[in-house]
Amino acid sequence: MACTQMKCSKNGATSSADFPDDLIVEILSLLPVKSVCRFKCVSSLWYRLISQHRKKLPTTLSGFFYPKHRLNDEGDLVAFPTFDGILGNQEQPFSDSSLAFLTGYRQILPKDCCNGLIFCLCWKDSPIDEADYVVCNPVTEEWVVLPDAGHESNALAYRLGSDAAMSPHFHVFQILEGDVEYGYVSGVNIYSSETGAWSYKENGWGDNEIQIADMRGVFFNGMMHLLTYEFKILAVDTEGKTWRTISLLETMILGNFFVGPLAFIGQSQGRLYVINTTDNDSSKLSVWTLEDYNGNEWTFKYSISIAQLILELFGEKDLNLQQDYADLMLQRDYALIAIHPECNLIFFVWRSKDVLVSYGMDSGEVCVICSLKIHFSDTFPPYLPYVPLYSHIGRPRVEA
Known part of the structure; x- marks a missing residue:
């Protein structure tokens, strides 16, 4: 292994010397985005090769x-x-x-x-x-x-x-x-x-009495997934031949006064996710993942405190961060919008500050990404x- 590594390091142009660029790009196109990003750091040659052919690679x-x-x-x-x-x-x-x-x-x-x-x-x-x-x-x-x-x-x-x-x-x-x-x-x-x-x-x-929630669906494994008010996920394939119902383990709050979704489904790293605000404790988000897509078995991953997010994000130490305040923030200013497809990062909008925010579920880090452009709307677009x-x-x- 040491000899192979030394040969590679001496031969700074290993990829171009041993294989044509087109073949390397075709191989890279089959890899996950995270792997391609890592390869950009191998050398200036790899960085240049990947940058030049970015249109053919996963984004x-x-x-x-x-x-x-x-x-x-x-x-x-x-x-x-x-x-x-x-x-x-x-x-x-x-x-x-x-x-x-x-x-x-x-x-x-x-x-x-x-x-x-x-x-x-x-x-x-x-x-x-x-x-x-x-x-x-x-x-x-x-x-x-x-x-x-x-x-x-x-x-x-x-x-x-x-x-x-x-x-x-x-x-x-x-x-x-x-x-x-x-x-x-x-x-x-x-x-x-x-x-x-x-x-x-x-x-x-x-079931002839199902109602879908007014939020984005998830296209995953060739099927469209929809969240319902009956606390289930419905799925149908592109030909209308396969229909599936996936039951959730918790009841949830699906929306607030300003139409900001407080429950959310998404897909990341090859798994289906549900992020949920429960009826019995709306100050916390719970994150579930369907580890085995065919098995219908949800795994609890994280619990996120809304009050703690507010404190870390805006440093408002003088606020009384009790249950009623967390409830108020949820009901007025907060909307889940996405989970990152390659990592345990969720995104939400905080309306009172007009900011787009990310939260790292592994690190607990809260970041303001940007201020949102002004819009004439009373609801969350x-x-x-x-x-x-x-x-x-x-x-x-x-x-x-």
């Missing part, structure tokens, strides 16, 4: 898209996407966070984001009362206008599913309402970019975690 969370409101020339309040990065001064992978390449629209509302693609509701310049649902890639500036779903039922929600490691095609899940009064799910309409068409599937979860995607959208049909 990591770079920041968050969310809608920013502004007045247009006619004095109307309109919204367009804006972006806050989490990687310091690193150059953004796209040229314009407002998605200006989407032409012909007077307002663009980002609704969902999944692995480099953004799902938007776009209101037309003319006629002004018509809108399109659009999926776009900010890096390649390609976009696809979705056709009419062709279903009479009201849509409770739309969720975007995409994973370039599994398929170059994306899917949009339209969750349909069967009961207007109670909002029960009747079925799912699924759009495929491969076929360019929608496919309707009746509710296959075996959707903060959409964004991972750059350099490959093309499957069968794009660009429309102006």
Whole structure:
């Protein structure tokens, strides 16, 4: 082993001397993001090689898209996407966070984001009362206008599913309402970019009285996962053939007065996570992970004190950090928005300070990432975690 290491250190250009760059890049493209980042530190040659071919290699969370409101020339309040990065001064992978390449629209509302693609509701310049649902890639500036779903039922929600490691095609899940009064799910309409068409599937979860929570879904293991008010996670695959129900171990608080989610599902390091504020102690977050995805067995990982986070973050030692104060902060100012896909790091927004915050679940470190851009909104806008995607959208049909 020592001889091999010495040979490598003497031969500073081992990679280029022994293997062509294209082969090395292809091997690196199969590795996790964390491993690729470590290889950048091996030598200046490796750093240069990885930097030059970054578009072919796996990428990591770079920041968050969310809608920013502004007045247009006619004095109307309109919204367009804006972006806050989490990687310091690193150059953004796209040229314009407002998605200006989407032409012909007077307002663009980002609704969902999944692995480099953004799902938007776009209101037309003319006629002004018509809108399109659009999926776009900010890096390649390609976009696809979705056709009419062709279903009479009201849509409770739309969720975007995409994973370039599994398929170059994306899917949009339209969750349909069967009961207007109670909002029960009747079925799912699924759009495929491969076929360019929608496919309707009746509710296959075996329960006709389920309600989904108004928060982002998780596209994981080729299935869309949705959190419900019945404290369960529903999952359906892209063809509507496999339906799954995953029960949770705790009851939870799903939202607050200002529509900030206090329960959250996400995926990180190949596992499904639930971060939860329980009914019996809303001053704490509990973090659970599904270690065995097929086994339905949750493992408790962390307990996080909200009051302690407030104290560490803002140093407000004069505050009476008791249960009632923690409850007040949760009810007014706090929203979970993401978990980092490669490490035990969660992100949340603190509205009273207008800051984006990260919390390291292993280290306990609390960091203010940035101040959020001003917006004219009384509720928490959707903060959409964004991972750059350099490959093309499957069968794009660009429309102006």
